[in-house]
Amino acid sequence: MSKYDAVVHENVPIIEVTESVLLDQLLADPILAFAVVKRLGPTAAAIDPVMLEQVMKQLAKYGHLPKVV
């Protein structure tokens, strides 16, 4: 069986948006920027699990009600 140089991260909360500009806007907020552990790509970012609740509150503050899946 082939082996790959990869690391599996379990139970990581991520935020995903439809357009990269939206993620840029969100990350302009200091709380959201602090909560993001790593931007995974133009439209996705990994969040600190401890900060997830605060992220949801902050999104709601800006009028966003994200889909939770």
Next chain:
Amino acid sequence: MITSIKLDSQLRFTAETFRPFSEVELRNLSKTWGGSGTWRKTGCIKYILDSLAQPERIRERLSILPEMDMAALWILREQGGVMRAGDLEWILRCYGYNPSGGTTLGYNRCVYVPQLIQNGLLLWDQEDYFFSLNSRSISSHTLVWIDGRITDELMGPPTIVPLNAHPLQAPADAAAYRRPSHVLMDCLAITRALQQMQGLRLTQQGTVRVADVRQFAKLLGWEKGATYAGFTFPNIVEVVLAIWTRCHWLVKGDGEVKLTITPEYFNSKPFEEIVSLMMGSYLARPRVTYPHSDIIYTGEEATLPVGLVYCMRALPEMARTYATSHFAAAAYQRIGDYTMRLRPYYQQRPGLAEKDADAEAKKQWLTIADTLCTEMLTGWMYWLGLVALQQESSEGLIFRFTEFGQRIMGYGVRAKAAKKAAETAGPAWVVQPNFDVIVYLDNVTPEQLAFLETHGERRQMEMHTARYVLTRESIHHGMDTGTSLKDVIAALRAGASAALPQNVEREIRSWAELRERITVHPACRIIAFETSRERDRALQAGLQGRLLGDLYVLAP
């Protein structure tokens, strides 16, 4: 309660269940099914099992059973096929039968149930209790059970000897009652509150934490108790949590009680079935305030309240109006003397036969029965929509069974009533341009109500109508449960039997689009690669997942 019986889920007599019997006993059992009584052990077992596999032979057998046996089988069927011997005899007594005949045996022994066993209709929990077919009595705590194929062939309803209670002449138009839709809405609200709280935390003693009880009560507006149409529901939080637990909708885990259902559960089966389950769970141990008495001893706390509810089923006309005082007097005639004889011998009054002592005992019994009836009627039975009530008069609380209550508590009217309910259909609601949804509770189906509870915010509830409001939050919350925009629009249109106001439809569409813009995955598996080349190689080799960036894959 039934875990000690190792049965398959369908409750079937098998060769294994007959193994403890001797050859002579099995010959007698096979004779009850029409066997010759001359076979060896295996032959007898085969004959009995063959008989149970033939519905016409079971029907033939049932057709010659006396009324009390038939009533006993009906009671077992209603209890899921398993119950304690003592409970079976107690319910039979409430139905007007005398299962123990002239025996002087105490409440701890049953003498009628052994006859059903000897007649091949029941078996007992053989691991729990030693019982021989020659025994004259069985412990009242022993579980007895019946093969589901026998109860499947019961043609109803059973004969219940009417109670000697006279209905009131006064019409009951002024009586207050709760519609099934009110009950459903409250069940959904309770489940949603528990869902929101993510279960309840337990103390080290295993009781629910006071802070959680308070929060739960606050979410449902029960901080100061609950009153419905002027009738107080005593201990509503305690009763509701007990019922949710007994229905296995709340399950105890490690330091917490977890919810096992979602609000959609109430949409998954006929609501009457769910209410029957809730009423049955309540009867397993009604949470009532038991008034103290040194005269009445009922063996167990639940015995008298349960008996009173079963006596209500024996009312001559369930649709008529009765006063609790009249009902208690009629129930006394049937079960009063027996419940007083249940006291341990050292508490029994030697002078029970004396008239004065009898009169005092009867007075106390009637007071207690009236109190218990009032508490059960104004509490759980009213909340479930089973009874319509009028404020207390000099004759006590006045009650009658609602149509819904008759279907739940009565034995033969369910199918007919369900058909009637299905025939009534009209617009269930009107959606107004200001996003209000006015619901007609007479027309709305449980499925539609469950939809609105999930996708709207309930603001007001009257006798015949309810008002919901569609908000962005409520629509988003509903869509979180898995419904699509198309489903939401279609369900709203179907309920209104008309097109939606244009602005409402447009706004709902824009809310749905907004919701799609941001997705949060609370816990996912991410695979991080060193290089994009490595990532491509893994994907080509069959790795399942979706690209999130140059180096990351979201694994399913």
